[in-house]
Amino acid sequence: MMAATREKANMRSSKLIATVVAVLASAPALADDVKVGVGMALSPNTPVSSGTYFTIDGLTAAAQNANKPWSLTALDVNTLRFSVHSGDHWVTSGWSDITNGGNAERSEISLSSSGLWGPGTQVNIGYQLTVEPGSPNTASFFCLSQLHATTEGPPPFFVGMNGEHMQIGINTKNGQLVLWKDPNPIQRGHAYDMNVQLKMDPSGNGFVDAWRDGVQVVNYHGATGMAGAQYYWKEGIYRGPTTADTQTVDFSNLSITTGSAPALVTSGTTASSSESTSTSSTGSSSSETGSTRRPRVARP
Template identity: 45%
Template sequence: MTITSFTRTNDGTVTIDGSNYTVQNANQSYSLSEPDSNTLRFQLQAGDYWNGSQRSEIAGSTIYAPGTQINLSYDFMVEPGPVDDATGPGKFTVLGQMHENSLTGSPPFAVELVNGDHMAIDIGTGNPVYLYTDPNPIVRGQYYSMQVQVKFANDGSGFLEVWRNGAQIVDYHGPIGNGLGTYWKEGVYRSASSQTMAVDYRNLQITTGAASAPTAPGSTPTAPTAPTTTPTSPATSPPPSVTKPVLTVANDSLWVAGRGGTVDLGTKVTTTDSNDRVALHITGLPRYESITDNLDGQTFRGSDITLAAAQVNSGLTLTSTYRGGGHPVAALTLTASATDPSTGAVASSSPQTITVTDPRPATDATTTTSLHGHHTGMDHQPAAATTAVTSTTSQSLEPTDHPQVAAANTGWLANRGFALLQQHFDPAASSLATSAAHPVMAADHPSDTGSAMASLASQSFALLNQCLAAHTGRVDSGQIVAAVSQATGWGYDALLARPQH
């Protein structure tokens, strides 16, 4: 980064490495300064407004089209001063952002301070969506080296990866932004405050296109170049102490339906030391899942996220947008940490794992399928040759998968049909096969006998139809039809010749 043209005047132009940036500040002598040719210093005091907000920034003139991979690197340092007071609804402090090419709306990527001096990465364009929140406050007067690779796209091709001092803190893949062009802004932008804050930026570099992930460690902490205030040491310091927090997981195995399904994460963190700042660190969250707290409705995404204890204990809801056909299982690793605000000492709980299956596998049913796919039953047993048959009971037939057995069943169906026809024409017949007797209960009245005979005839033709529909080729259906036709004639002849009573 080389500053080749500089002005502190509002609406003026600063040139860095050949790119122009517009100055946006309250036009005070301290609003913007140039400590050296690689560094810019921004300062805000109470009442320093630009365009309705407290702001001292520069805005890049280069607009990056949506879908472009942007590679951004820079160092920044918050000078010593009071802990940031932008806490509560409507409060914010932004330290660097990729702003969309519109006059309104929140940036789709911003580095912020939340809960005091805790660094957070926000991608929300309406309500905040924090992909990362540091459980520890930043160190005032220390430079942080930031590397960012981002592609703004409002579909699954979008992504954001962030490294701080060489360690990756965000790895998010999914929709980001509103499909608009973006430009870089650095400085301080915040809600109304009476505090004085100064931030230094140096070594800004921006490129586009594919780039390798940073591998070298980040910058060595550097003392501030021009601090405005010296932190005041307390008269008495509490003894260094920190208590290991307690992490409670209600269920270490959860399932959630995709396409918007939700499940309670069932997690709590507690401590016996009310002085400690407690947070929950979660790793392993897949791209198709997110976690929302019930305290302020913030939604967290990414493989490495951190939530404050109040957010955790308000209740956490895991949401899945999985749209595939499998049953993916995610292993979430949860670790609670406590930080002593005076000494910075940290104590952590033992990690716990929650496995989340998405979606839950369905219960399999055992089925038996016929050879031709026409009938399916549950644990169906083949009908035995000796099963008694009445005119009011329907019979389900399930041939097996072997053609030899299917052919045998076809022959059995034909024999059974002929036997039933014989009963129809000779009610005195008492069996369906020679292997077993099957009594037929005839009614006392001729009209009843006629009804029973008609039913037997209907059943016999139904059985023959099944036989003809399912035969395997070893039985000639034309011969069966001819035989039935001839048997019908014989039956009626016998009926007419028999004495009537």
């Protein structure tokens, strides 16, 4: 009788295993940039290969890079170093910077696994940004950090460089709006203290406030984001194709919160902008406050 009981138990177990296998087999395959669970904290001076999930400052991040020894390194538990050489492309089974991205070059992290933000949510982001000494930037576009939309396309918010000048801008259905461009070249080797408070609302009730080293450089109220989108943070280097151009950037002490937050106490001149500053068909531009519109370029 005991043998018969064990045989029945084994049969039930076999049926259960077969059912689980069948369910798993019928489930859709995960994309290359989708993983289950959370990442692990990195040890100092650890190279990070593309597709790796890890935690930085308590947030789950996924590496997107060319899998070169220099692409991404954790300098310590709070600092990541991104480096891109000419020809460094991110390629997976579902995406290729070469064929899908116009030969774009990158080393980035995506924080989509740490949660998505819907329209109307205030997001507060702080970090230190250091562009390391090196050759002048020659890329046609150079994105250092961005709020990325689930609808894809150009970033609804970005911090980047135009040549050697830092700039901050947004993309809406009407095109790209540069909210601020530094009239002075970037100080390579200087750790900029960056703080951003923003809300995506394509209907016109959005805003972007940005501070650099305690000085408010953007005070924008108007349309932000894309219809039907949710959003997540990305940082690192994403740029147009180059020749013999190596750039290295460090990000430290990333902090992201949601909900209302007090504005930073600022010093110096505040640069402000709104939709009303760029109502002409040609737009207008200033080195201090942005109102230059450009056609959108799809960038993942």
